Amino acid sequence: MNLEDLPTPALVVDAGRLESNLAKMSEALPGARLRPHVKAHKSTELAKRQRAHGHSLFCAATIREIEGMAKAGLNEDLLLANEVLDATRLGVVASSGARVTVAVDSRETIEAAGRAGIMEVLIDVNVGLPRCGCLPEEAASLAEHAGKLGLGVRGVMGYEGHVVGQVDPSARQLGCEKSMQALMRAHSEVGGDLISAGGTGTYQCNTWATEIQAGSYALMDSAYAELGLPFEQAVFVLSSVISVSSKFAVSDAGLKAFGMDHGNPALPGARVLFCSDEHLTFVPGRADEDTAPSPIDWESPANAKVGDRIRLIPGHVDPTLAYHDRIHVVQDDLVVDEWPIDLRGW
């Protein structure tokens, strides 16, 4: 099928760019140095491409993601890089032969893992991002508690999520160092083989972690584009222009086709005015030179035609993919594959 024949809205991934991103990352962080985060794409088919590039360890943010990865045979070493209080379903996956490790940061989450029959945990340490993780000085006693319950402690985890998006490389490097010093302090007391940390923004400068939990590098987020990373934007939403007036045009992809927490999707060469549930209103021929809000000039001429197809760049890839049930993989203008986004939900 040609790209032009796809019903819209459609989530499209450029096969060449994806492959190039995967190849660049596996060259920089081969094999077990990278633990791809599947939350970024929620697709076992895409995860299989990552495995083809040499990565057989994966991490995930939800139990559903772990279940789906195990079912797809990608079960060699699955880390739920998140805290859960009911790990029952995770225990079922572990008892099926998958290696399952779960992040813990409290006695409650350790006990939940124990009750569910999970065998291994990572002590999740807060390294500056206001989210999960214990204090570095609490890590040892949590590891001890886990040990008492018969759980193997594989090491520590700590996500420097407050640092990964810093545009200035030296600030990013310094922030990463400070975070990893906290994680290394915890590791010196906890021990274990794994120091799991990092993301796409710090995959180069985080030299402390034994494995980097990057996900966005595969499809790339526009926010990361400012960091000067070698990865290319590989995903867009194909949309059809369904209505044109003298002042603006309307396409058929809206709030239910895009994660909106980073704002409107971008349309190169046009100004996006706003999204409705199933619409995007834009002014053609007026580039979005800046991201600051500016007064709307309704006098701008419209050049789009009804039936035109446009490529919209999501503001945030992860929550965008969670709205779609499949990835259309294209090579040039040919749709060469369709991958289910099969890890959605919880």
Next chain:
Amino acid sequence: MNLEDLPTPALVVDAGRLESNLAKMSEALPGARLRPHVKAHKSTELAKRQRAHGHSLFCAATIREIEGMAKAGLNEDLLLANEVLDATRLGVVASSGARVTVAVDSRETIEAAGRAGIMEVLIDVNVGLPRCGCLPEEAASLAEHAGKLGLGVRGVMGYEGHVVGQVDPSARQLGCEKSMQALMRAHSEVGGDLISAGGTGTYQCNTWATEIQAGSYALMDSAYAELGLPFEQAVFVLSSVISVSSKFAVSDAGLKAFGMDHGNPALPGARVLFCSDEHLTFVPGRADEDTAPSPIDWESPANAKVGDRIRLIPGHVDPTLAYHDRIHVVQDDLVVDEWPIDLRGW
């Protein structure tokens, strides 16, 4: 099952509040005076509740929604209140015995309807919202074009979406009147039985339309809560507190559980700091008194416990429901039903 036993995150609807909202609306706009918009909930089970309250005409925003409604037997009078360029699948629904009408605002969309074997259209008129719809003065010639192709023109449609959220009732009333004057001008030339318009915010003041296309009234959006309407907020996302530090707490519902275009979900009695993909970080005991950004006070004490369950109010209901695959219906704290959100996707 008890609400406390639901795996989280879970989308929950209060049965009593939903029923009360449906009853109030059907009293104000009985039978065919209301054409419930299913885009708001994307659930045929909820649509059946609306039919039980006397409404058998429905409108939708996507072809998938129309297909699902027809499959569920709710096919008496289905309006796709949106423009489409490939109406093939819509034609299949029409040929299955459903009454299917589609909105058109250009020769291209009229011809697409004709090619697909659709029998009836509404001329969509722009009444001030920068989105779809022809100019009022173009409506007659479009109706004529539709007639030449053998399509029945049932009347006009015009959505005053720029008005429905205006908090001041007299401004809302005036804006509605101005919009409807434009629509009535178009109707006077197009003719037909239907003048389809309106939404939850204008269901009372829009006395020009023969039918009101309201959807949000069933579950209610927090934005609409400011309008003084008689409907109650009936939906929340149940989430578990998975991590607590001295300065904040973290729950397990994030960017993939909430439409974010209206900002963070609300947590009564707490300050929501930010959402990540699968997390919400909040400061317990500090109410969100204002919506303006304020410096974060990290010194605030945290009172939440790991394992606590919280009820998060979505900023925008429609794109929130599109992330979830089911509605858990509760009465007091008992889960009494589970309705698939079966109209997702396109």
